[in-house]
Amino acid sequence: MAKIKIDLSGKVAKPQVVVGIDLGTTNSLVAWVNPSTGNAEVIADELGALVPSVIGLMPGGSAQVGVLAKGGLVTAPERTIFSVKRLLGRSYKDIADFQRYLGYRIIDEDNESMVKIEVDGKYYNPIELSAIILKALKEKAERALNVEVVQAVVTVPAYFNDAQRQATRDAGKLAGLEILRIVNEPTAASLSYGLGLNREEVETVLVYDLGGGTFDVSILQIEDGVFDVLATKGDTALGGDDIDRSVMSMWQQAYPALNQVVLAGDIQRLRLVAEAAKIALSGNPTETFTHDFALGDGLSVLLSLDYTGLQAAAKELLLKTENCIAAALRDASLKPSQIQAVVMVGGSTRYPQVKALLEEKFPHVAVNNTLNPDEVVALGAAIEADVLAGNRKDILLLDVTPLSLGIETAGGLMDVLIPRNNKIPCRVGREYTTSVDGQVNLKISVFQGERELVAQNRKLGEFILKDIPAMPAGFPKIEVAFALDADGLLKVSAKELRSGVTQQIDIKPQYGLTDEQVEAMLMAGFQHAQEDVTARLHQEAINEGHQLVYLAKRFIEKNANLLNEDEMEGTKQRISALECLLAERGEKDAILQAVTALNDYTRPFAERLMDVAVSAALKGKEI
Numbered sequence: 001m002a003k004i005k006i007d008l009s010g011k012v013a014k015p016q017v018v019v020g021i022d023l024g025t026t027n028s029l030v031a032w033v034n035p036s037t038g039n040a041e042v043i044a045d046e047l048g049a050l051v052p053s054v055i056g057l058m059p060g061g062s063a064q065v066g067v068l069a070k071g072g073l074v075t076a077p078e079r080t081i082f083s084v085k086r087l088l089g090r091s092y093k094d095i096a097d098f099q100r101y102l103g104y105r106i107i108d109e110d111n112e113s114m115v116k117i118e119v120d121g122k123y124y125n126p127i128e129l130s131a132i133i134l135k136a137l138k139e140k141a142e143r144a145l146n147v148e149v150v151q152a153v154v155t156v157p158a159y160f161n162d163a164q165r166q167a168t169r170d171a172g173k174l175a176g177l178e179i180l181r182i183v184n185e186p187t188a189a190s191l192s193y194g195l196g197l198n199r200e201e202v203e204t205v206l207v208y209d210l211g212g213g214t215f216d217v218s219i220l221q222i223e224d225g226v227f228d229v230l231a232t233k234g235d236t237a238l239g240g241d242d243i244d245r246s247v248m249s250m251w252q253q254a255y256p257a258l259n260q261v262v263l264a265g266d267i268q269r270l271r272l273v274a275e276a277a278k279i280a281l282s283g284n285p286t287e288t289f290t291h292d293f294a295l296g297d298g299l300s301v302l303l304s305l306d307y308t309g310l311q312a313a314a315k316e317l318l319l320k321t322e323n324c325i326a327a328a329l330r331d332a333s334l335k336p337s338q339i340q341a342v343v344m345v346g347g348s349t350r351y352p353q354v355k356a357l358l359e360e361k362f363p364h365v366a367v368n369n370t371l372n373p374d375e376v377v378a379l380g381a382a383i384e385a386d387v388l389a390g391n392r393k394d395i396l397l398l399d400v401t402p403l404s405l406g407i408e409t410a411g412g413l414m415d416v417l418i419p420r421n422n423k424i425p426c427r428v429g430r431e432y433t434t435s436v437d438g439q440v441n442l443k444i445s446v447f448q449g450e451r452e453l454v455a456q457n458r459k460l461g462e463f464i465l466k467d468i469p470a471m472p473a474g475f476p477k478i479e480v481a482f483a484l485d486a487d488g489l490l491k492v493s494a495k496e497l498r499s500g501v502t503q504q505i506d507i508k509p510q511y512g513l514t515d516e517q518v519e520a521m522l523m524a525g526f527q528h529a530q531e532d533v534t535a536r537l538h539q540e541a542i543n544e545g546h547q548l549v550y551l552a553k554r555f556i557e558k559n560a561n562l563l564n565e566d567e568m569e570g571t572k573q574r575i576s577a578l579e580c581l582l583a584e585r586g587e588k589d590a591i592l593q594a595v596t597a598l599n600d601y602t603r604p605f606a607e608r609l610m611d612v613a614v615s616a617a618l619k620g621k622e623i
């Protein structure tokens with residue numbers, strides 16, 4: 001439901017709505033949940049709903065977006081920016097291969113920072129350019145709905161890394177939007193079909209997204225409102241355009257007269273006819289497409305294509321997507337029969353063989369294709385926006401943290417406070433203490449990763465809890481708390497509960513980590529699980545040994561009068577035997593044996609100390 005904002009003058013301001021935005025490579029869309037119907041709807045104006053993700057940077061410095069800018073792709077390619085999503089959060093090195101497809105100029109600064117685009121001697125970065133598109137979408141929604149739009153949910157591909165997600169967020173800010181959440185495109189597509197709304201069931205969903213120039217397949221596990229991406233595979237240079245190219249080359253072979261068109265550089269016209277043939281046959285597979293293609297000088301050639309021809313042209317593309325599906329299933333360790341729902345996204349899924357392929361691979365499930373495949377991502381984003389606006393209480397959409405978060409404890413061990421796949425936002429607190437008498441400072445080092453020893457994990461930051469009042473070892477009660485918010489921002493605080501001394505830091509755990517690095521860290525955790533447990537048990541034995549040596553030394557120092565000479569000697573011998581083993585990091589079992597030997601030997605002395613203390617206490621009592 002739209003919120004009414006009252007400004008200070010008492011006037012009723014425009015109502016505000018939270019929108020969902022699909023910021024696409026080729027086309028973008030903005031959608032909302034219409035409060036009068038409760039349904040997600042794309043927002044259209046006189047130019048329709050789809051906004052081509054094209055920006056015309058005009059000589060005066062102004063910008064045109066969408067349909068109006070599209071003509072510039074042919075007439076002014078040097079100032080017409082398209083595919084900016086492919087540049088977002090990427091360095092020149094990342095996109096060097098791709099540059100030859102762009103008509104505009106990209107600057108090579110020979111460094112790792114984000115690429116820049118030069119038009120008329122002015123430099124633009126992909127964040128600013130994406131912001132221009134987002135602003136156009138914001139204004140389109142404001143005009144169409146006569147509302148104010150200041151908050152949005154924006155979708156990104158599941159494979160976007162942290163830098164790309166952050167860049168998308170920054171673009172939103174620049175466009176005057178508060179980005180409530182960045183959502184994965186396959187998650188949004190699933191939501192638009194209502195998948196994951198039944199909180200009782202665990203669902204495994206495959207999302208097949210075939211656009212004009214990109215292909216992605218993602219496998220999601222939806223459980224209790226959490227959409228976990230189990231696997232994602234794809235190809236950023238695969239899509240419906242390949243079918244068009246393949247139809248063109250079939251025609252060039254069949255009609256040699258076409259070669260003069262190709263030589264004359266009139267290939268774009270031929271490409272559009274090939275695309276029209278594909279779209280026509282997708283709608284009417286039983287018909288034959290024909291087109292009288294003008295060659296100039298009054299000559300023409302009658303091009304024709306039937307559905308069998310289209311199938312031949314699209315065969316390789318479909319095979320490649322099939323291989324990606326198989327690879328994604330392998331990555332997720334799933335069999336096709338374990339997929340419980342399939343969702344189709346992207347304009348090219350209108351080609352009937354796509355559905356046929358998915359039905360053949362997953363005969364046990366109904367393929368979700370009833371919604372417009374161009375709109376499903378935006379519609380899902382609108383649903384998420386509606387939930388985050390607080391308008392729907394029946395759905396709870398949560399994110400999860402991809403890697404475990406914890407602190408370093410004695411001997412370099414990782415003590416996990418928030419395990420991986422934990423839902424966020426969340427808060428976890430745990431109590432620690434000191435290991436040395438009179439310890440007044442305690443260093444808290446925060447790590448991320450799946451290994452048992454912090455040395456093999458990623459350090460996120462550290463701070464020192466200072467001015468703890470001097471107390472015997474084990475006496476201070478130090479609560480370390482991790483609070484991870486919905487944006488993945490981690491606040492770590494430490495508080496000595498007896499004195500109230502507190503210290504805190506803020507950390508961004510995912511900053512600078514690519515998806516590949518997250519994956520590599522997870523894999524390392526699995527691969528080294530056995531040796532890590534052995535290393536942890538060894539380190540725990542060493543820690544126990546150090547603690548016992550410390551306590552035993554303190555005991556004989558303070559209570560020398562309780563022990564005779566032999567006992568003192570026997571204790572010292574056992575202490576130094578244990579110390580030797582600790583110094584050379586001896587084997588775990590040897591250390592534990594030495595610990596037991598020292599413990600057993602000194603136990604009677606400890607009992608003696610208790611007796612003395614008790615009798616002293618009794619003596620002091622007056623009857």
Ligand code: AMP
Pocket residue numbers: 026027210211212213239240241275278279282283345346347348349350351374
């Ligand atoms: P998208 O990138 O999701 O907008 O998808 C664009 C691609 O979908 C282009 O390659 C279009 O040619 C293709 N496409 C659009 N409509 C159809 C259709 N009815 N049948 C087959 N392909 C289509």
